[in-house]
Amino acid sequence: GDSVTQMEGPVTLSEEAFLTINCTYTATGYPSLFWYVQYPGEGLQLLLKATKADDKGSNKGFEATYRKETTSFHLEKGSVQVSDSAVYFCALYSGGGADGLTFGKGTHLIIQP
């Protein structure tokens, strides 16, 4: 079945550091890939997405590129801020199954001033 693996947290960085959160997936066919973010006390919200190989999703300074050859969708940001502290979930949508969505376990990111 489909699965998403993302790096364990918490990840702790200093403000203005470069961020990478790794995400790899296993799926049949050609899924769409997503990053969701959950800020403290809030629900998940869509951060960015990519629907086909080599697509790059971007939003709020974050980027992720759909790499079919490595089945990866790593999240990057060049200079993080304290306000980026949150839990980040990688997810894929394959259209199969009840909801079609498979989420990773989430990575807690902590940015220190």
Place this chain on the structure above:
Amino acid sequence: GAGVSQSPSNKVTEKGKDVELRCDPISGHTALYWYRQSLGQGLEFLIYFQGNSAPDKSGLPSDRFSAERTGGSVSTLTIQRTQQEDSAVYLCASSLSKGSAGELFFGEGSRLTVL
């Protein structure tokens, strides 16, 4: 409403009691989902509603869990005879349709604590 609304935001109950959690999706969204978020466990799919079709209950962990969606809008998740392992945040999400391909709008969740 502007977003997905869930209530209560926090619920503390005693083991063995029944609880009801409510979700009001975004107006016009035909698909509604319930997930459970436990510490360190990510999101666990529970149940999915699409319009007036019969829901897919394949993710419900036991027969103590049930959900309904009235009039294709508001949904209620009911947990009977709660156990301590039911303690978690219950998230509701909606989307225009299943064909929205993974773009879900989430509520803030209902945090359930079973003593």
